[in-house]
Amino acid sequence: MLSKRNKEALFNPLSKDNPVLVQILGICSTLAVTAKLEPAIVMGISVIAVLAISNVVISLLRKTIPTSIRIIVQLVVVAALVIIVQQVLRAYAYDVSLQLSVFIGLIITNCILMGRLEAFALSNRPWPSFLDGIGNGLGYMIILVIVAFFRELLGSGTLLNYQVIPQWCYDHGYMNNGLMILPPMALITVGCIIWVHRSRNKDLQEK
Amino acid sequence: MNKNSNAYQIIYASVMVLIVGTVLAFIYMALKPKQDDNIANDKRGQILSAVRLKPTDKSKIEDTFNKYIIEGFIVNENGDKVSSDKNEAFDVNMKNNIKEKNRKLPVFKCKLDDGSIKYIVPVYGAGLWGPIWGYVAINDNGIDIYGAYFTHEGETPGLGAEIANPKFQDQFKDKKIYVEGDFKSISVMKAGQKPTDGSEYVDAISGGTITSRGVQAMLKDCMTPYDAFFKKLQSGTFK
Numbered sequence: 489m490l491s492k493r494n495k496e497a498l499f500n501p502l503s504k505d506n507p508v509l510v511q512i513l514g515i516c517s518t519l520a521v522t523a524k525l526e527p528a529i530v531m532g533i534s535v536i537a538v539l540a541i542s543n544v545v546i547s548l549l550r551k552t553i554p555t556s557i558r559i560i561v562q563l564v565v566v567a568a569l570v571i572i573v574q575q576v577l578r579a580y581a582y583d584v585s586l587q588l589s590v591f592i593g594l595i596i597t598n599c600i601l602m603g604r605l606e607a608f609a610l611s612n613r614p615w616p617s618f619l620d621g622i623g624n625g626l627g628y629m630i631i632l633v634i635v636a637f638f639r640e641l642l643g644s645g646t647l648l649n650y651q652v653i654p655q656w657c658y659d660h661g662y663m664n665n666g667l668m669i670l671p672p673m674a675l676i677t678v679g680c681i682i683w684v685h686r687s688r689n690k691d692l693q694e695k
Numbered sequence: 696m697n698k699n700s701n702a703y704q705i706i707y708a709s710v711m712v713l714i715v716g717t718v719l720a721f722i723y724m725a726l727k728p729k730q731d732d733n734i735a736n737d738k739r740g741q742i743l744s745a746v747r748l749k750p751t752d753k754s755k756i757e758d759t760f761n762k763y764i765i766e767g768f769i770v771n772e773n774g775d776k777v778s779s780d781k782n783e784a785f786d787v788n789m790k791n792n793i794k795e796k797n798r799k800l801p802v803f804k805c806k807l808d809d810g811s812i813k814y815i816v817p818v819y820g821a822g823l824w825g826p827i828w829g830y831v832a833i834n835d836n837g838i839d840i841y842g843a844y845f846t847h848e849g850e851t852p853g854l855g856a857e858i859a860n861p862k863f864q865d866q867f868k869d870k871k872i873y874v875e876g877d878f879k880s881i882s883v884m885k886a887g888q889k890p891t892d893g894s895e896y897v898d899a900i901s902g903g904t905i906t907s908r909g910v911q912a913m914l915k916d917c918m919t920p921y922d923a924f925f926k927k928l929q930s931g932t933f934k
Binding site for chain 2: 523524527552553554555556557560561564565568571572575576578579580582586590643644666669670
């Protein structure tokens with residue numbers, strides 16, 4: 489079930505080979521959906537689902553896909569899955585789907601998906617591909633949640649829409665940092681996380 | 696079989712698109728009724744939000760709606776009732792409706808627990824990234840606002856999306872839409888500024904300028920056609 493190689497496929501993307509921090513993929517959506525924690529979590533879960541399933545589908549088809557149209561095949565599979573996720577959310581989690589309407593569609597353009605399909609699923613069996621999808625999705629979600637945590641806390645004073653910074657702080661002159669809500673601060677937050685990450689993993693530092 | 700021959704590629708692509716298309720169509724058809732229910736229920740909830748009656752329990756929305764919204768009808772620009780079918784008023788699609796010359800003007804009549812009557816009218820306009828819409832409840836004197844509800848499709852969270860925040864919406868309470876007998880839509884102004892036309896105003900959302908302007912334009916655009924209807928409410932001649 490979990491050979492050494494499979495374990496690597498699952499756990500490496502969490503830190504050492506993190507799609508956002510190390511491969512610098514999927515930055516655009518990291519900026520877009522992290523103003524609040526809740527959309528970030530749902531976005532993370534959706535990406536995990538789409539990534540794992542599309543990895544398996546592409547891996548199953550890998551021997552039949554003609555090389556010259558493989559990108560088109562990958563896009564069709566991903567787009568179909570994203571539409572299914574969108575339709576299911578709209579039917580069974582309507583409120584969440586309203587919050588995420590635009591972002592879910594944007595999963596199609598998430599570079600992590602294309603990256604993993606190209607680099608892993610096209611040349612591996614379904615089970616490792618599935619683990620790779622879960623791993624990379626989780627690695628992406630972790631960063632999303634960390635960034636969203638700081639942005640929502642400092643930008644709105646709330647977490648998951650619950651007020652966490654008490655009223656007396658505001659009474660004594662504390663103010664939410666409006667800049668945190670804007671996309672540039674997401675980039676800077678990601679930059680800080682990469683900084684901390686690199687300083688702890690010396691082998692990742694570029695010479 | 697040669698995987699790189701043209702015939703193989705074309706057949707492969709066609710078959711794949713056919714399969715995917717069929718699957719998606721099937722899923723769409725299967726989930727459509729459930730989605731329509733959600734959309735209708737959400738709309739009922741939005742209408743109730745304008746009079747602050749939306750129940751937290753979603754399954755109760757339909758019952759609450761049927762209990763409090765005692766009438767729904769459509770008026771024309773002269774303020775005359777052209778239809779008194781509640782479902783027809785409910786089904787008016789504002790997106791298409793505001794583009795038409797002779798707009799249908801839906802009104803929902805709401806009777807609160809204390810017996811007072813409110814009239815709820817829908818509004819629809821454009822924000823920064825997509826449509827914004829909402830419902831405004833007017834007291835039965837036809838002059839002041841009892842409550843307002845706004846929502847949006849994809850405004851920026853924390854900025855334009857704040858129009859969906861009750862803090863913003865509560866500002867509209869008790870504002871008058873008639874100043875000295877003339878219809879004056881509510882202005883949405885930057886803090887510290889005042890409208891020049893003497894209309895009543897609320898504070899805009901800082902950082903959400905375009906969306907705030909969108910709310911102002913939407914209110915003006917969608918409530919002006921009701922002028923005759925509101926005047927009839929004021930004089931008590933509406934039947």
